[in-house]
Amino acid sequence: MQAKESDWWVGASIYQIYPRSFQDSNGDGVGDLRGITMRLPYVAALGVDAIWIAPFFPSPMHDFGYDISDYCNVDPLFGTLADFDALVAEAHQLGLRVLIDLVLSHTAAEHPWFVESRQNRDNAKADWYVWADAQPDGTPPNNWLSLFGGSAWQWDTRRGQYYLRNFLSSQPDLNYHCPQVQDAVLDVVRFWLERGCDGFRFDVVNFYFHDKALRSNPPQPAGRFAAAVPRSNPYAFQRHLYDKTQPENLVFLQRLRELLDSRPGIASIGEIGDDEQYATLASYTTGGRLHMAYTFNLMERDCSARFVHGVLEEFLHEAGEASVCWALNNHDVTRVVTRWQALMGSAAQIAPLLLALLGSLRGSICLYQGEELGLSEAQLAYEQLQDPYGKSMWPAFAGRDGCRTPMPWQSHAQHGGFSEVHPWLPVPPEHLQAAVDLQLRLPDSVLRRYQGFLRWRQHIPALRAGSMTLLPAHDQVVAFERRLGDERLLCVFNLSHQAARYEADFDVDVRGVEGHGFVGHWDLAEVVLPPHQAFFGRLVSLTISEPKGAV
Structure with missing residues (x-):
C-alpha cells in the first residue's frame, strides 16, 4: 500500500x-x-x-x-x-x-516582546508573559519549580512582580491565555x-x-x-x-x-x-x-x-x-x-x-x-x-x-x-x-x-505503517508482530550478551526475511538468537492463533 x-x-x-x-x-x-x-x-x-x-x-x-x-x-x-x-x-x-x-x-529575556512587557503593568505587551504578585511575605506566588533548579518564579524590580520561568531565569514563559x-x-x-x-x-x-x-x-x-x-x-x-x-x-x-x-x-x-x-x-x-x-x-x-x-x-x-x-x-x-x-x-x-x-x-x-x-x-x-x-x-x-x-x-x-x-x-x-x-x-x-x-x-510496509501486537515477555528478548493487510512480520530482539531462545506458539509457517543484517533464525517452534542479534520472519498463512500472553 x-x-x-x-x-x-x-x-x-x-x-x-x-x-x-x-x-x-x-x-x-x-x-x-x-x-x-x-x-x-x-x-x-x-x-x-x-x-x-x-x-x-x-x-x-x-x-x-x-x-x-x-x-x-x-x-x-x-x-x-x-x-x-x-x-x-x-x-x-x-x-x-x-x-x-x-x-x-x-x-529569551532579550526578546523585544519581553523587553516591552517588563517595563510596566500597562504597556501593550503587559500580559504577553506570566506575571504574578508576591505573596504577603514576599515569597513567590506558589511552589512551582524550575527544571533547571530553584523556584520557577523570578522577581523583576521594574514591575515589582514575579514572572514565570520553567527553565533559566533568562527564559520567561509566554502567556498563552493572552x-x-x-x-x-x-x-x-x-x-x-x-x-x-x-x-x-x-x-x-x-x-x-x-x-x-x-x-x-x-x-x-x-x-x-x-x-x-x-x-x-x-x-x-x-x-x-x-x-x-x-x-x-x-x-x-x-x-x-x-x-x-x-x-x-x-x-x-x-x-x-x-x-x-x-x-x-x-x-x-x-x-x-x-x-x-x-x-x-x-x-x-x-x-x-x-x-x-x-x-x-x-x-x-x-x-x-x-x-x-x-x-x-x-x-x-x-x-x-x-x-x-x-x-x-x-x-x-x-x-x-x-x-x-x-x-x-x-x-x-x-x-x-x-x-x-x-x-x-x-x-x-x-x-x-x-x-x-x-x-x-x-x-x-x-x-x-x-x-x-x-x-x-x-x-x-x-x-x-x-x-x-x-x-x-x-x-x-x-x-x-x-x-x-x-x-x-x-x-x-x-x-x-x-x-x-x-x-x-x-521497503517493508508493515514496519512503516502496520499495527503492532506485543508477544509475551522474556528475560532476554523483546518480541512483537507487525501487520499491514496480509503482510505479517515477526520481530524478535535479543537485548543481552547471552544466546537466547524464544518460543513462539504459532500454527503457521514462519519464514526468515533477509537483507537486514542480523543472523537470528527460526528453528521449528522457536527463534534462536546469538547475543545482540535480531530475527525477522514472515507469517505466511492468513490465519494465526493468538500467541500465548499477547497484549
Missing part, C-alpha cells in the same frame, strides 16, 4: 541535527547552516526521510539557542536566511524533508512555512499553558518521581498538575494544526515531558492536533528486555492509536550506548540492534547525530562544561554536554574534521576511532549497518 505524499511522516525516519556540533564551515569552532548543507549527501545516504534541525535563531545563547530573541531570522553564528534557503533547496534536491525546532513556550500571544506564535509558524519548511518539532509542547489560578503542585506519591528528571533534581519530587499540560492547550493545538494543514505534506512533532506521558501523548496526537509526539520512556537507564517490554505494553494499553515518534537518543539525554552498556555490551554490538528495535516499533523514529556511529557519552571535566543545567546540578548530574560534542568526520584530522580551530566543546579522543571516514571503509561498521537497515526498512 503506497502512502499518500501528504502522509510521508507515517513511519518516517528523522535525523536530528544539533547545528553547533555538526559541521563548522567558517572556522569559528561552532557548526552552522552551511556546514549542514555540506554534509546533507551523507545524511541522505543514511536512508532517512527527513532532518530536524535544532534552533538556529538569534539568541543570547544562555541555553544554546533554546532562548530565542528573534523568531524570524538566523543567528549570525549560524549564518543567514539565505543560507537557510540554500539548505532547504539542497535537502529537497536530495529527497530530504526539513523540520525545524520551534521553542514557543518561552523566549489571545495576542497565540496569534503572534502562529505568525512565526506561518513565516517558516513560507520559507519552505516541511514541518516542525515543537519544544516542550505541553508547557504552553499554565493554571490561571496558580495552584501549587502536590508532591509525588512516595517512591515515584517525575518522568525524565534526575532524582537529584527537586523538580522530580512534584506532581506537575498545574504548571503545564493544561486543557486549554488542546484547543490551541487545534488552531496550530489548522494552520499546518493549510499546506500539503507538513508534519509536526511535539516534545512531551509529563508525569502521565502516554495519556498526554494520546490526547495531543488525536482530535486534529499534532501529527505525532515523542516521550522520554525509552530514554531511561534501565536496559533490560523486561523494562522495554513494559514500556511497550504500557504504551499499547494507554496510548491506543496515538501517533508516536520513538527515540533512544537526543540532545538532552545521555547517549544510549553508554546508558545501556552495563547489561548489553560494546557500542558496536548495541547500536545496530537498538536501531533495529527502534525501527521496528509502530510509529516514526528520530535518530540523533552520531547515533549511527555508535558514539558513547563524552566524559567532560567541570571546567569544560558549557551547559547551564549541568553546572547547576554538578556533580550529581553533569548536564547535556556529553551528548553534544562535535561530530567526528575524519579520524586523523584536527578536531575530527569538525573545525579547523578549537571547537566549542572538545572532540573526545575515543570518538575519533568511530569517525565517519573510518566506518565508511568497513563493511560491517555501525554506520554501514545503519545504512543497510534503514534502506531495508524503507
Whole structure:
C-alpha cells in the first residue's frame, strides 16, 4: 500500500541535527547552516526521510539557542536566511524533508516582546508573559519549580512582580491565555512555512499553558518521581498538575494544526515531558492536533528486555492509536550506548540492534547525530562544561554536554574534521576511532549497518505503517508482530550478551526475511538468537492463533 505524499511522516525516519556540533564551515569552532548543507549527501545516504534541525535563531545563547530573541531570522553564528534557503533547496534536491525546532513556550529575556512587557503593568505587551504578585511575605506566588533548579518564579524590580520561568531565569514563559500571544506564535509558524519548511518539532509542547489560578503542585506519591528528571533534581519530587499540560492547550493545538494543514505534506512533532506521558501523548496526537509526539520512556537507564517490554505494553494499553515518534537518543539525554552498556555490551554490538528495535516499533523514529556511529557519552571535566543545567546540578548530574560534542568526520584530522580551530566543546579522543571516514571503509561498521537497515526498512510496509501486537515477555528478548493487510512480520530482539531462545506458539509457517543484517533464525517452534542479534520472519498463512500472553 503506497502512502499518500501528504502522509510521508507515517513511519518516517528523522535525523536530528544539533547545528553547533555538526559541521563548522567558517572556522569559528561552532557548526552552522552551511556546514549542514555540506554534509546533507551523507545524511541522505543514511536512508532517512527527513532532518530536524535544532534552533538556529538569534539568541543570547544562555541555553544554546533554546532562548530565542528573534523568531524570524538566523543567528549570525549560524549564518543567514539565505543560507537557510540554500539548505532547504539542497535537502529537497536530495529527497530530504526539513523540520525545524520551534521553542514557543518561552523566549529569551532579550526578546523585544519581553523587553516591552517588563517595563510596566500597562504597556501593550503587559500580559504577553506570566506575571504574578508576591505573596504577603514576599515569597513567590506558589511552589512551582524550575527544571533547571530553584523556584520557577523570578522577581523583576521594574514591575515589582514575579514572572514565570520553567527553565533559566533568562527564559520567561509566554502567556498563552493572552489571545495576542497565540496569534503572534502562529505568525512565526506561518513565516517558516513560507520559507519552505516541511514541518516542525515543537519544544516542550505541553508547557504552553499554565493554571490561571496558580495552584501549587502536590508532591509525588512516595517512591515515584517525575518522568525524565534526575532524582537529584527537586523538580522530580512534584506532581506537575498545574504548571503545564493544561486543557486549554488542546484547543490551541487545534488552531496550530489548522494552520499546518493549510499546506500539503507538513508534519509536526511535539516534545512531551509529563508525569502521565502516554495519556498526554494520546490526547495531543488525536482530535486534529499534532501529527505525532515523542516521550522520554525509552530514554531511561534501565536496559533490560523486561523494562522495554513494559514500556511497550504500557504504551499499547494507554496510548491506543496515538501517533508516536520513538527515540533512544537526543540532545538532552545521555547517549544510549553508554546508558545501556552495563547489561548489553560494546557500542558496536548495541547500536545496530537498538536501531533495529527502534525501527521496528509502530510509529516514526528520530535518530540523533552520531547515533549511527555508535558514539558513547563524552566524559567532560567541570571546567569544560558549557551547559547551564549541568553546572547547576554538578556533580550529581553533569548536564547535556556529553551528548553534544562535535561530530567526528575524519579520524586523523584536527578536531575530527569538525573545525579547523578549537571547537566549542572538545572532540573526545575515543570518538575519533568511530569517525565517519573510518566506518565508511568497513563493511560491517555501525554506520554501514545503519545504512543497510534503514534502506531495508524503507521497503517493508508493515514496519512503516502496520499495527503492532506485543508477544509475551522474556528475560532476554523483546518480541512483537507487525501487520499491514496480509503482510505479517515477526520481530524478535535479543537485548543481552547471552544466546537466547524464544518460543513462539504459532500454527503457521514462519519464514526468515533477509537483507537486514542480523543472523537470528527460526528453528521449528522457536527463534534462536546469538547475543545482540535480531530475527525477522514472515507469517505466511492468513490465519494465526493468538500467541500465548499477547497484549
